[in-house]
Structure formats: C-alpha cells, structure tokens
Amino acid sequence: MGLLDMPVFTALTDKMRWHQTRQGLLAENVANAETPGYRGRDLKQFDFADQLGAFSSASVTTTATQPMHFSASSEGDSSFGAQAMANFEITPEGNGVSLEDEMMKVTTNLMDYQAATSIYQKSIKILRTAMGRQA
Numbered sequence: 001m002g003l004l005d006m007p008v009f010t011a012l013t014d015k016m017r018w019h020q021t022r023q024g025l026l027a028e029n030v031a032n033a034e035t036p037g038y039r040g041r042d043l044k045q046f047d048f049a050d051q052l053g054a055f056s057s058a059s060v061t062t063t064a065t066q067p068m069h070f071s072a073s074s075e076g077d078s079s080f081g082a083q084a085m086a087n088f089e090i091t092p093e094g095n096g097v098s099l100e101d102e103m104m105k106v107t108t109n110l111m112d113y114q115a116a117t118s119i120y121q122k123s124i125k126i127l128r129t130a131m132g133r134q135a
Contacts, residue, residue, distance in 0.1 A: 029097050
C-alpha cells in the first residue's frame with residue numbers, strides 16, 4: 001500500500017471530487033435560473049464518517065465526576081431542533097432557483113474545496129518531512 005492510498009488521503013480525494021461534482025450542479029442551477037419549470041438540484045451531503053470507516057468507530061465520552069460538573073454528550077444535539085429544510089421559492093413560471101441561495105452555495109462549496117486541498121497538501125508535506133525529504 002502506497003502512502004497516498006491511506007484512508008485519509010482517499011477520503012480527501014473523494015471529498016474534492018464531491019465538491020467538483022457539486023460545483024457543476026450549482027453552475028447548472030445558476031444557468032437555468034430563468035428557465036420556466038426548472039427545479040434546482042444539489043448533492044447529498046458528503047460524510048467523512050462513511051469514508052473513514054475504521055477511524056469513525058472510535059468514540060470519546062465524558063463523565064461527570066462531581067455533581068456540579070456538566071456532562072457533555074452528542075445525544076443532546078436533538079434538543080436544538082435541527083432539521084433539514086427546503087429553502088426555495090417558486091416563481092409564477094414554476095422555476096425553483098434562487099440566485100442568492102445558489103451563489104451562497106457556490107461560495108461555500110469553493111471554500112470547503114480549498115480547505116480540503118490545503119489539508120491534502122499539508123498532509124503530504126508532513127509525510128515528506130517525516131521521511132526526511134524537504135520539497
């Protein structure tokens with residue numbers, strides 16, 4: 001197994017491909033913003049836990065050792081009422097694309113892609129340094 005075949009690099013490569021595919025779909029949405037009857041499309045959110053498999057099985061829990069301590073766990077997240085929402089407007093022509101929403105998605109997608117490529121590059125640099133190669 002080569003160094004670049006490590007699960008972290010595979011997951012980062014898949015994440016970058018996901019962002020490239022999403023950018024294409026978002027560009028289609030913007031291009032068809034005035035097309036009657038067109039409904040915007042988006043990809044299912046990328047999940048690193050599915051990609052990393054073995055790494056995601058490890059979990060960390062906290063325990064309150066004193067009565068005045070707070071206990072933190074991920075099970076309490078549902079109290080915030082997080083839910084998937086469909087944020088779109090339908091025009092009289094039947095078009096469901098909001099340019100403002102799409103441009104925000106494009107910007108977010110670009111920033112996330114840049115973060116993934118930066119992590120990838122820095123990880124390779126760390127491995128090269130660890131092997132004694134400066135380049």
